[in-house]
Amino acid sequence: MDNFLSCLSFTLEMEGGYTNNPDDPGNWTGGRIKVGQLRGTKCGISAASYPALDIQNLSLEAIKDIYYKDYFMLIHGDKLQLPLAMVAFDAAVNAGVKKSIVWLQQSLKLQEDGICGPQTLSALMSGNPLEISREALARRLDFYMRSRGWDIFGLGWAGRVIKLAQAIV
Incomplete structure (x- = not known):
């Protein structure tokens, strides 16, 4: 559980609160801009991934439960050492579990x-x-x-990666 709490702390800080930017496909229930309803993203929990949830009103406890079940456990964060668990978890929340694991596999020169x-x-x-x-x-x-x-989100993405690189030293 210690790994999860360390991972949770960093990722919650980076994800922030609720947003509903119409230029972000993750904010739409259909996963593409102007497809479905614009319900937004809260702490990385997006309308595209969870179209049935009331994203704006998610409680912190609900967010933690989703993070643990749908991200942390799928990357086997309970078995990974820090900082690896933190890097994999943050990537999973920000870009998806599959993409997070692909980046790890690329790093290890394994089949992706x-x-x-x-x-x-x-x-x-x-x-x-x-x-x-x-x-x-x-x-x-x-x-x-x-x-x-x-062009729209690059500065934020790059800043997040840099902060994570600084956090794992």
Whole structure:
């Protein structure tokens, strides 16, 4: 549980509160701009991923439950050392579990399937957590720089990656 609390603290600080920017596809229940309803995102819990939830009125306890069940456990954060758990968790909340795991797999030069199966988990647990974390952050930043939303959200994405890199030293 200690890993989760460390991960939670950083990610909640980075995610902030409620937003409903119409230029963010995650804020729409259909997952694309102007598709579905504009319900927003709160602490990284998006209308695109959770279209049936009342996003704006999510309680902190509900957010923690979603973070733990749908992100932390899927990246096996309970088995990973810090800072690796923090890097993987924050990426999962910000960009999705699959993308987070792909960045870890790229860092380890493993087959990229976005699933934290036995081979990936074993490599993560036996490698140097700080080196893998730094490489995953570099992969994440490279992905963001090539993303369509870079012009709108790039400064925030880059700042988040930099703050995470500073936090894991």
